[in-house]
Amino acid sequence: MSALGTEPEAELSIGDVAEQTGLSVHALRYYEREGLMLTRHIPRGTGGHRRYTSMDVKWLVLCNKLRASGMPLARIRRYAELVREGPGNEQERLDLLQEHQARVEQQLAELKECHRIITRKVGIYRQHLADDSTQDLWNITAQR
Amino acid sequence: MSALGTEPEAELSIGDVAEQTGLSVHALRYYEREGLMLTRHIPRGTGGHRRYTSMDVKWLVLCNKLRASGMPLARIRRYAELVREGPGNEQERLDLLQEHQARVEQQLAELKECHRIITRKVGIYRQHLADDSTQDLWNITAQR
DNA sequence: CCTTGACTTAGAGTCAACTCTAGGATTTAC
């Protein structure tokens, strides 16, 4: 209920985070090594085990979305660096996000075009099979 | 104008095909080795140079669409095998295409969701910058 | 005829993004 975003923050083990994000524990260690997290070093508990917070989980969920839309890890690292630097570079963050947004729009257009072509081909084969036309159609792959 | 699809068929060098498909000559040789073409072996001219036809170009353009929509080369190879086998396996080809069609639809849904999230984040940063609010907002990355 | 550019093969190298292994240390459940 507190308006300030600094609540108790139950700490999470790497296994918990893996479960909540769908990333493997291997991938999570790799992400830390690669500087993709919000802190350069995930704090460790007494026994040396990583202690993540729910902020980390939120960040990783965002990373998953960025990855799923084709952003390379190198670009995510750059974004993480900007966030780690703290306030002052918001314009640069915006630029990075907008560049990616444009890419995603391109991808969407391309994917829709692919879908159109595949759907047409599916239609041709459906037709062909429905006709029961065992006619050796010259080469169905070249149609249209 | 001939209704039968077997016209003169000017032959094309690997360089011509590369230019027309956007694939590199290296990739084209690789595709042949991997059994992704309509014939197991692209015929060679007297000097041992590959001679492609416009059918090959059409096929490769389709392959590009399938690849661009995330079909792995192994799956394209399977499709190529079915086409090489000739008539009789149309149902199997249709199944393969429909499976891919479904995947593309999933991808489209996922990509749209990513786009929505990125757009929201872009909106937050735009707002923040427009407000000229140099207020050290706690952590903009965690917003919403 | 000769040079330049395109082509040939076989095989090695690259890149991103993990994924796995070895050899231990720590934590948790009974």
Place this chain on the structure above:
DNA sequence: GTAAATCCTAGAGTTGACTCTAAGTCAAGG
């Protein structure tokens, strides 16, 4: 108290899809 599960580090291995290299052969323009 102990066994099983989970965690640690450092580093090697994997996968897919090319991409490049070496050491030539072939073809086209002047």
